[in-house]
Amino acid sequence: MLIRCNLLRPQAVEGVAWPALKRYVSVMHLASVSSRPFVRHPPHILGRLVPIPPTGQRIALLGLSTHARQLMQKPSSPQVNGPVVTDAIAKPNPGPVLEHKSDPDTEALASSPTNGQTAPKINDHIARPEDGPDSKDNSAPHELRWKDAPAFQFGVYQELSKAQLAALVVLTTMAGYAMAPGATDVATLLWTTVGTTLCVTSANSINQWIEAPYDAQMARTRTRPLVRHALSPGHAFTAGITSGIAGVGLLTYFVNPITAVLGGFNILLYTCVYTPLKRTSISNTWAGAVVGAIPPMMGWTACTSTLDPGAWILGAFLYAWQFPHFNALSWNLRPDYSKAGYRMASVVDPALNARVALRYSLLLFPLSLAVPYIGLTTPWFIVTSSVVNGILLAGAIQFWRKSTDKSARQLFFGSLIHLPVILALMMVHKKRPDDDEEKEEKREETTAAESG
The missing domain is CATH 1.10.600 (Farnesyl Diphosphate Synthase)
Structure with a gap:
């Protein structure tokens, strides 16, 4: 099973370091404006798909940095109001599960948390603006807001026509x-x-x-x-x-x-x-x-x-x-x-x-x-x-x-x-x-x- 992120409209998420999320997760999303697949791959984990455990509560990520691992091991944040990223995850259809080779780091990430910690939610793996190696409090709730799409410009037609060619x-x-x-x-x-x-x-x-x-x-x-x-x-x-x-x-x-x-x-x-x-x-x-x-x-x-x-x-x-x-x-x-x-x-x-x-x-x-x-x-x-x-x-x-x-x-x-x-x-x-x-x-x- 893969993460399928259905972007409800062609808008950007304000308040979330979205490029950081793309560095950590290989996301295949379906754009509602076309209903056709737009496949995006991070450069350093190209072709390495992200499996989701059956519970759907945690993910095993491949090729993460140390900072990303730290974020994943933190307790989950309280549920917040508004359109969060987990709301955009569509339920996968029943089908064959993609096989991947086991890896010690992956198994450690995918295993159940120990020391009394609760299972991390996918929200915990999103790098927030205040997150960093020296951040003091990363568990504070952070509301996600939709940012309006940029205004249409006629210069888009120049790009559409490949003006130089x-x-x-x-x-x-x-x-x-x-x-x-x-x-x-x-x-x-x-x-x-x-x-x-x-x-x-x-x-x-x-x-x-x-x-x-x-x-x-x-x-x-x-x-x-x-x-x-x-x-x-x-x-x-x-x-x-x-x-x-x-x-x-x-x-x-x-x-x-x-x-x-x-x-x-x-x-x-x-x-x-x-x-x-x-x-x-x-x-x-x-x-x-x-x-x-x-x-x-x-x-x-x-x-x-x-x-x-x-x-x-x-x-x-x-x-x-x-x-x-x-x-x-x-x-x-x-x-x-x-x-x-x-x-x-x-x-x-x-x-x-x-x-x-x-x-x-x-x-x-x-x-x-x-x-x-x-x-x-x-x-x-x-x-x-x-x-x-x-x-x-x-x-x-x-x-x-x-x-x-x-x-x-x-x-x-x-x-x-x-x-x-x-x-x-x-x-x-x-x-x-x-x-x-x-x-x-x-x-x-x-x-x-x-x-x-």
Whole structure:
């Protein structure tokens, strides 16, 4: 049997050192705002569940500090009025009792108290503000009061949309529009940017709505809005659906249908394919790479209304870039991914993770050759892009030879610099129609001079 703490509403308890309680007890609580489990684990007793004796009057805690043991051995406090922590403990349903290995310290804590002491209640294991090594009286009653939840702030939507990631995606969309031939309509670019932003917001909001129980277990994501109950899951889901409909609608009406189809398809691919795959197969990284490849194609189709070879080359470039970028990032997040049950290559097969990053870093070279070949840029792009790709490749080789936190960070931050630089080089070396006209005029003049 486990402690199940049912938080009646998303509020905090005032007057109780709640972080201290989380350090001592591994609590699995059910948030009433969503009726979905949010699992929280203290860092140093992760995965070590807390059994409750049949009487339900005392608990055996694993891995406690000396101060916690002293608190547990004190006599129980008198019953107080108000919503105390014991009121929030739900009666466990009949079921199999979890087995754990016996431990001398645990047995001593779980055994009946001696020397005439009464059995300690769970309230005695909560570290009160006045408790401490030098406290004189720890048995005084302490009333618990509910503290009002913080007021809603619109900045929560920025966190829900993963603003930094959304900005990077919108940047690639704008680059795709800029690289398309005849990109001169500022209004179309503006509506493409707004529509893409709403589509990204939709995908990220629904993703957080699905993964909130797992985000609560990872250090990187446990401060997200749904985890800390800054807004309800229903609110987040509604925001995701609304922004998705608005984004696809704007792209359909103000841009063109093919761009809207790509935007809607990307939302479904991210939320219905990539997100579930993260917990079932390492192929989720390849699905996520497709998600990252579509935005520049949306920018291209917004300008041309067609999926020309240039759109596919830009998409392939972003697809290959995803692997050194994400595989380096996931290396340093292996403990979090493993804790939440995500099947990433860095967790399941670290050697494959490094090989894939190297393989796709090499693929960037032939893709850079293809860009001027199809007429997107001048041949000078081959020279400048080779320097930038070579720097990224050096980081990928180092990560492949010896995968460490340092080499992973170098490759990750190198990829963050690589993408905007390579896109800027494309725009600098973009082949314009005027260049072809000037060459044709010079050719005609030369021919006329020779014939004359």
